[in-house]
Amino acid sequence: MIKEYQTVREIFGPIVYVEGVENAGYGETVEIILPDGTKKKGQVLETRKGLAAVQIFGNTEGLDTQETRIRFTGDTLRLGVSEDMLGRVFNGSGDPIDKGSPIISKEKSDINGSALNPVARDEPKEFIQTGISTIDTMNTLVRGQKLPIFSGSGLPHNEIAVQIARQATVLGKEEAFTVVFGAMGITHSEASFFMQNFEKTGALERAVLFLNLANDPSIERLITPRLALTTAEYLAFEKDYQVLVILTDMTNYCDSLREIAAARQEVPGRRGYPGYMYTDLANIYERAGRVRGKKGSITQLPILAMPDDDITHPIPDLTGYITEGQIVLSRDLYRKNIYPCIDVLPSLSRLMNAGIGKGKTREDHAGISSQLYASYAEGRDLRNLVAVVGEEALTERDKKFLKFADLFEKRFVTQERMENRGIEESLDLGWELASLLPEEELKRVKPEHQEKYGKKFRGSDPEKNVVEHEERQAAKQEARPP
């Protein structure tokens, strides 16, 4: 029996307090029927005898305390899932907005999911080639990983995400990823950028899109990623798809979380975000991975704009503590006109070692990657020094490192938006650049690997190669019809 109440006592921001309620369930879904007949969804946030606090997923315009009716459904929020969802576009609450027919499904899943038993998880270890050197070589992504992109406003995170979605393949398997896309509070133009790109590459047919745009209700953003992940879990673990979930922008999600916490007058944590934000974010990010005995996988690629490019801001900070690494974009590189502007030094992939090496990528991968890190870090340090004392004061050795850092950015980091660089090519490029440095400085690589992969580049002139490469690229640009 569904009970309906006309006893709204108070409306405070996105929260409605309903009186006289008999035993509302915690987390129960409610339907709110406005005086004009429109329906909205909500969820019970706190319940006690005779009183329930309900958060409304939508704007509260038009709600009143007299005629508004609240209907308790007796169930938690569920989403009907089906393979027919592929190729469809939904709003942030899971209703189709592409003028297609409604989704008919037998299975309805709780959008909050359940915690995956750690014993049931399978090791993520299959290398995903994204075709981007800074990711493949330096911060390897593996199937079942959650690897966010830490960006800033105005940086090309969308372009990079699209490029990854387009190029990502597991080496040796030609299976493409199925994309589940959850948009929280992004602009219409950003959303259409993604849609157009998916359409162009044919990815749209095997994609599911949930769009909550900037002018959609902010509280709805709390359920959008959960809808996306519920769909992803169904496709991956019931239907054996390899799913790539792109969530953007997690900053907007967290702001909605803060909005609710403020409306409930909770004790605020850092920067006003609630103390339970870590747990809440974990409930989203942890819904990635592989399950023993199942073919499918969920790889998560959340995008978040760091407010003021500050990596210590609570949102990137808590995210970094949950996710398995991070790809950090840099405004400095962006200003230098370097695409993709991935700063490898603060970037990290925690699962990298499981996905690389002999039989997966190449035996020298770990060594050369670590060497590039160390040498680039040293080169960057020297830049600061040069700013103070001038290049002349450097030793010969140090000058080489300085040059290395420059060429590393120009040749290794930089690539075309459509350029899909294979892992072998990326690794060789790394060795070529490393040949600038004296051999005894390459302490991170095994001597036998230096012999096998690095030696052939000794004596080559990486600097000249870079210049030539740049000229070739420029020529290509000019040759391309406008």
Next chain:
Amino acid sequence: MFYTLKEKHPIPFFLSACRRLEGKGKKENDSIERIGKMADSAYLSKIAGPVVEATSIRGSQINELVRVGSDQLMGEIVALKEDRATIQVYEDTSGLRPGEKVERTEQPLSVELGPGLLSGIFDGIQRPLDRIKEMAGDYIPRGIDVPALNRKKKWTFKASVKKGDSVKAGDVLGTVKEFDFEHRILVPYGFEGAVSDVRDGEFTVTQSIASVGKKDVTMMQKWGVRTPRKSKEKLRIDRPLITGKRIVDTFFPIAKGGVAAIPGPFGSGKTVTQQDLAKYADADLIVYVGCGERGNEMTDVLFEFPKLLDPKNKKPLMNRTVLIANTSNMPVAAREASIYTGITIAEYYRDMGYDVALMADSTSRWAEAMREISGRMEEMPGEEGYPAYLAKRLAEFYERAGRVRCLGTKDRFGSVSVIGAVSPPGGDISEPVSQSTLRVTKVFWALDADLSRRRHYPAIHWLKSYSLYLDDLEKWYLENVASDFYQIRGQCMALLQKEAELQNIVQLIGPDALPDKERLVLEVTKMIREDFLQQNSFEEIDVYSSLKKQHLMLKTILKFYDKAEQALKMDVTLDRVLLAKERQVIAGLKRLKDEETVKAANGAMKSLETSFGKGEKK
């Protein structure tokens, strides 16, 4: 309607008190006995996330375990007011409704201790995750009740006392082989008297194996997690917990029974360091608590540990490990309990006379769980929203570490070492959890984001870290490793300190402007950093260095410094000095096995004697 319910049972308090008296002295062998039927009248009156409120629950105690709602979710009473109790629930509370019943169990939250813990993986309230998977599939359902120790499995018990022996709490009654580990069955706390019956043979954990003072003893005991287990006395700390990590063992050692904190921002290598210590520390037993961290990390341990061998006895590492996994998406209240579950299990093995190391990753998540519960209880917040009792709880936890003389007639010594990871927001350790932790821990391994960015692992910063056990351990090191060990260590630290000072100057005037003597210091400290401090966890030999090897590596580097300094005085150029082939040998030492290291290092030291002898004049 609720009032009528209450009137139906007008005297729950009296009856439950009687029940409690009856319950005393009863065998405690089932997972959870539900004696508290009298609490039928207690019902839920408020639900807000993991904290709920029950009304009409008279007679209950703080920290009593209760069963909440029709799914019988586990919860613990954290506050009492009149007949209302605030309960933290260890499972997801979605769908709970006011009016649902709350049952008392009249027991505190306890762990089951006995054979069957080793190589197990449990959640924060000690439910076995592997058996939950068998029963319920890939996801953890709510309200599932599985005893921690397998009730059906039989263990071979071998008695070591005879009928008629007089024993007291802590004496060894007999042993059980758990893999190759000798699991000692002790006389439980509170038992004393003559052994009237003791049997060898195959028993389950709940069958009686002996009678002591007319009371039956089973292999399984229970212990409330929030009460430290008893010992005779705490002892002075005098031996190191050897980890095979060069920066730890040589520069900032932790003692057996010691406490260490690893604070660091995300990505600085806390988990890798913790896991390495779990793999290679020379403890008899490891308790690894994954508290509010990633699910895949636990999977990693589950996949990797069975494959790796214990350096001591060459058996799978998993056989000496107990895993407590309460990942970040599992209920927050159970995360709060997981740390206590872990340390109680560690103490249990300590009482048998073993050296146990407990890794807690991460204590910050534990503190945050406390903060979340405290916030939901609407307590007055202290610093940064943490409850005012944060520092007290942290101190109480770390105090449970130590080296002890165990209970029992014969002397036995055991230790619990605790290594806690701390995850300060933004990597800034001025926050309350880091600060409260540093007040009680004696070793501080400062992980540095800058080091990890250049992939210098372990990213423990040599100037910011400290160990207060150096004095306690000096005797041991000098007797067991080398008489000049501390001297060499001191010399290297001084050089590293000097490097930091020189780097300041270099930042102003450039390296070329330094005199050769000081440039040599920079080169030598670079060798210390790259060839000694840096250690690759993913390389077979490099991952573990014996103390002798560590000593030899440093000694060779210092020998080079010594000889190079002399050479400079004899007007050999620095560039010539740096070309010495011995430097390549030193750089390669980390990849060599112990015997090869001795040979290579001694060879290098010998040739260094003459290497610069016939240097070219400037």
